[in-house]
Every structure is written in C-alpha cells, then in structure tokens.
Amino acid sequence: MVTRRAEAPADQPFLLALFAKDRAEAFAPMNLPAPVLETLLRQQFDAQSLGYRAQFPAALREIVEVDGVPIGRLISDRTSDRLRLVDIALDPAWRGQRLGSVLIGRLMDEAREAGLPMALKVACDNLRATALYARLGFAIIASNEVYQEMRWTPPGVIS
Secondary structure (H helix, E strand, O other), X not given: OEEEEEOOHHHHHHHHHHHHHHHHXXXXXXXXXXXXXXXXXXXXXXXXXXXXXXXXXXXEEEEEXXXXXXXXXXXXXXXXXXXXXEEXXXXXXXXXXXXXXXXXXXXXXXXXXXXXXXXXXXXXXXXXXXXXXXXXXXXXXXXXXXXXXXXXXXXXXXO
C-alpha cells in the first residue's frame, strides 16, 4: 500500500541517497572519483533543499512509503489560487509501476475537492515525466530553455 507521511529530520540520509540515485546516471559519464562525486551531490542536494524551502516555505514535504518502507518523496504547495506539485521523486527501483500516477492522481483529487487548478514545472529534457503529466491531463502553459510550466484544471474550475 502506498502512503505518505510528513518528512522528518531523520529522513535526511534517505533523501540524500534518493537524490544521489536520481542523479547517478547524469554523472556517470564524468567518471568522477567517489569523494568528489559525493561532495558534488551533497552540494546540489543542499542547494535544491534550500531553494525549495525559500521558494515554498509552507510546502508540505512528505515521504512516500510502500508498506512502511520509504521509496520516494513528494513536495506540494497549496495557496488560495492553486495546488503546486513542487517535486516528486521515486527510487529508480520503484519507477514504472504507476506509483507516480497514483500519487499525482491523489493530489489532483485534492485540487478538485478544493476547486483549485494544479500546476507544476518539469525539465524540458524529462520526456518521461512530461509524457506522464500530459497523459494525466496537464497542458503546457509556458516554457523556456530549461522548464515547462504545466497546468491541470478540474472541470468547472476557472483558472
């Protein structure tokens, strides 16, 4: 069973490991020595964490679990005019099992119940995630060289 719980300080090692697994493929061609790679990943993890906290101070930070075992994280931010999916990350071993669809679907249900549109940003080169969001009904509303802004609006909601 897929559940979400509030992130706690004790989750930091898991979150760093999840971040590192997510970035491992991108850094593999660089063939960096392990200490250099670990330092670089830690710096990027810290920068991302600080950036999210600065930009979305009231965001809900959750750990995604399957049968009590942490397998990912979900950060969402709710305001009076929208629900934003700030970040979703699943351990690579758990990808491709429709868990992302389930988690995003639950957020969409929350947005529908609140009468709010749902927004997110996705990296332009993240074709897999972009396809998932499009399949769930999100449409691109803006883009630049790095990110695409996508939005889903529940039926009957004016955004």
